[in-house]
Amino acid sequence: MFSTELVVQTFISGTMIGVLYALMALGITFIYSIMRMINWAMGEFYMIGSYLQYALVALLLGPDLWWLAIPISAAGVFLFGLVVQWSLLKPIFRKPPEARDDYATVVTLALLLLLRSLATGLAGPNQFSPGSDLPVVMVGPLPMAGARVAAFVFALVALVLFYLLLRYSWYGLALRATSQSRVGVQTAGIDVLGVDRIAFGIGVALAGLAGALLAPVFLVYPTNGLITTVKGFEIVVIGGLGSIPGALIAGVLLGLIESFGAAFIDSAYQNIYGFALVLLILALKPTGLLGERGREA
Amino acid sequence: MSASFAFPPSFRRSVITIVVTAAVFAFAPLVAGSFALHVLTISFYFVILAASWNLLAGYTGQFSLAHHAFAAIGAYTSGLLGYHYGVPAWIGIPSGVVMAALFGVILGRLVLRMRAIYLAIATWAFAETVHIYLTADYQFTRGELGLSVKPLYGSVDPLPYYFTFLALTVLVLIGLRALIDSPIGYFMRAIKDDELRAKSLGIDTTRVKIAVFSISSAIAGLAGAFYGHFIVLLSPQMIDFSEMAKIVIMVVIGGFGTFLGPVIGAAPVQMVMTYLQKYGEWNLAIFALIVIVLMRFSMEGLASLFTPLWRNLWARHDA
């Protein structure tokens, strides 16, 4: 059972899937750090991204231009995010502060149900695949689908770009400032609601990007966002809310633990290993590996 | 609690209202058919779940997303005891309650120091773990095939179950009301508002939080255990996230953190969802739209409509 080759292969496969999951976590953590709310419908934006990718590749651009379709899909999700923020989430700040969490939770939960059902109703429950002409690539001893390697590369690039954007651009400064103190930036003349809108757009666009990237690998169907969201939340907890390096590290850690657990313990419990890690981390370090320091009460 | 404590007059009024309302519902079988009774019974089940979750989230500020899992723990404990060891329901159901309470203590202790958002994710992770376990350990739990449970009254005719759940709901609601009007109730709300201040006053917030977590889990377990003996087949779908979403939506539509909220929120939501069932894949879309529109335009919940009514009623009574 414990052949070296299998161990190395499992290691590679776990690492790669972990990075892809991290992309999802990034969107969640980003929206949280700006707007102080959890978007439970994150997976549905992933789903929309994957449908857009499918529609663009299958109906408009053709499989050769799959790489062009990816940013367009992400942009589409970004725009949709702006609309959602404007129509549903902006009113949150007219609510009394103690009611905001409830409002955000209920509205995004309802949005989750709505988008999922709409996808089933409009596109049908069948799964689609935008197809991929990329050849199988050898990553060490492990053969990998070209689309998955491409997704991995795209995801890494997106993570790094995003990190740089936050660290070094003016806009990143505004975003970081907002995440520190919403009232503070308002006095500094920054339009917080505008920041929110863009932040929400970017956050869901990251999910949409993940959806578009993974569409040929994990298929396109109404509930395909579920598992990536689940992983995204786990990573956020393991790595700590608000930390980009934390998300990356936690993503890889989660990918590895699940892959090794599935390969060498019991494959039926693959998803449990991640949850066990989450519960363990929370018991030991409630704010995650690299999370912001816990501010109690 | 020491003897010096007396319930405020509002407690007596609530009990009277609960009992009178229940008495009205006791006549429902005269006009309702088998299906309507079934829907009402399930609604009572959700009233209990929503009210006990509200105790945790609405009053104490612990936004748990594992409440459906505790119902399932109660249900499966009794179901598994019966299925594998032939244990009768009158032992199985209390065992389910104890088991749910036990898990409640453990999870409550684990999430104790967490801020709201981590708590939500941690409890959700716990629920998913239970879900996966019930699916994966199919040799013991019968997995997705479903665990057959003996009907409580030998038959699945909804009438006796209707009265059982009506009685349960009355008991649970009176119990919750008593808890909320007791010192622990004050402590719960204090913790939600300002935990540091609560500690500085001498409130053992750790103990209160764990106590509330286990009490509300036990109630969920109680409801779940009875539910299992009514539906007669348990499946891991009981811990589908949409079930939790339903509980949250019920409470918020009714009025978060109010006593009346879950009571008047649960039944209409359950009925609307059952009614929409015939629209197939569109049912959840319609339901979600209704929720979004409601939330978008009024946040107070239905309970706020009733509060003035309630005051007027008793004001006249007092006068």
Added chain:
Amino acid sequence: MRGQELLLAGAIVAGLATAGLPAAAQDIGIGLVVPLSPPGDPVGGQLIRRGAELGVETVNAAGGVLGGRKFKLYVEDSQGKPEAGVAAYRRLVSEDKVVFVPGFFHSSVAIAANEVANEMGVPTMSLQASAADITAKHYEVAFRTHVVDPVRVSAFMEFIKQKNFKRVSMIAETTDYGIGIADETIAQAKKMGGIEVQKVPFDRTVTDLTPQLLQIKAFKPDLVINIGVGQPLDLIIDQATTIGLLPNTPMLVSYDAPVRPQYWKLHPKNGAGIYFIAYFSPKAPLSDIGAAFSKAYVGKYKEDPVYGALNGFGAIEIISQAINAAKSTDPKALIKTLETGTFKSWPSNPVTFPRAKGVYWHNWSAPVLILHYTKPMEDWKEAEVAVQYAPVVPKD
């Protein structure tokens, strides 16, 4: 005075309208409980619904039953949840007054609904749920027109024997379906002897199955049996191709998903070479009504009907024949007729529901085939028939 007259007139009109209603009420209600939304399997549900709807249209177009009474179909969404299935059955029977409730895709829903049906008396018919318990409890009301696990696995064994495979891997989802089949396969393989079987279970929400498939690859099997339903099935095919398991090792898919139109859209290249269980092939002839249905279906949906749709249609045909034979819609009479009569459904062989032993109680299923795609984009109607296995129903 005028107001009162108007009221009176209104009352009369209303009265007439109500009197006119019984004509409509003479419609015979047929319930259909299928999953139409998650967490159920909406694809499976929708296909059955299409078939049942066309079946009702066909029956009504031919003049209905009992000399002119029309069928009316009431569809309920089970969401794959037992509770929703129970509620749906109760509502269909107590409110819509249906006389027959076919459908049922998820075994758990069928089992739960049968508990209620056993008391309320209106028969059910499971069209695509394979768990033994559905018929093994020998409830009067429980009928089934779907292949049960032992039969399906016997077909596997027939295939394994024929190809002389010695090492068989199963990648099975941890559902009643996946585990039921996997365990039955292990049992039958043991009985047959000389075969090594590997079972790799997976949670059906998992999307990256590479770790599981690597394990299988390391086992070096002669045959991989793919026991996933819906997305996992397709993910297994893709990911097995990537790591080089396919096409070198033959793969057997446990049900007829590859005949669905999207199969070749999803696997334009690596779909070739797959073996799969099917419940009919045009090479095995359809009955006349089956052929007519197939034609109508193609006309309406621009694709060939698959098993789920055919079975949905079949259920409506069977009940219409049973009602005519029983000359009644009384549930007891219908059950009696279903048990003793012989009916025509979509395949050419006759349909019966004898009170047979064990899981074969009230059970009829089409012959089980194993088809083989020999080239990419092959029409499933052209697929090679590798095995044809007629279930042997044990006699009392």
Added chain:
Amino acid sequence: MPLALETIRLVKRFGGLLAANDVSLAVEHGEIRGLIGPNGAGKTTLVNLVTGVHPPDMGDVKLGGQSLRGCAMHEIARLGLVRSFQVTRLFGNMTVSENLMTSFFARRNRATGDGTKQIGNMLELTRLGPLADTQAKKLSGGQRALLQMACGFMVPGSCYVLDEPFAGINPVIKDAIIDMIVDVNRRHGATFLVVSHEMAIVRRLCRQVTVMMEGRVAAQGTLDEVARLPEVIAGYLGKALE
């Protein structure tokens, strides 16, 4: 007889900042001690160390001779050490009387009488009676400070640590709070440690004051005595007394 409140060589470090540097303090039974010092001198840190918000890095706190080492905040409170917060903390969504009731339940013991009666007393004393059913978050700043103080007196404690109870409050309410302090001190013999910048009030209430500067105790004595010390004048009082 042991001291009412004693801190023994308390040290607390936050990152690079030495917030409490070897702080020793002794308060007699029934005393009303003033704690003064410039902003950032470590007064609030000391309050937090004494009441268990932060555990000290070194040193110990004794209440009536009993060490509080390892005691949780709520345990300290139940031992009779009651505090108020500089930025008033109340349960905003609860009404005035519910706030009082919560405080009563939190520390009640066999000796305490009827909570409802006690609430009546407090409402009368604070003149918050008409607002009894108003949510605490809807009160004015002064009313909130008054209510916070009243909460502390619902069940008499043995020792009160008040962090800036008079900051930003109108004179009428200031007087009301002073009256409450004096009343509880006389009737129950309760000990007080009062942090304040209001020298007039400190002079009125406290026989002894302790001056803190840069995390340590700089001086102790009557207000007039410490006011004469050159380092105190240089570091603080020179400005404050003007």
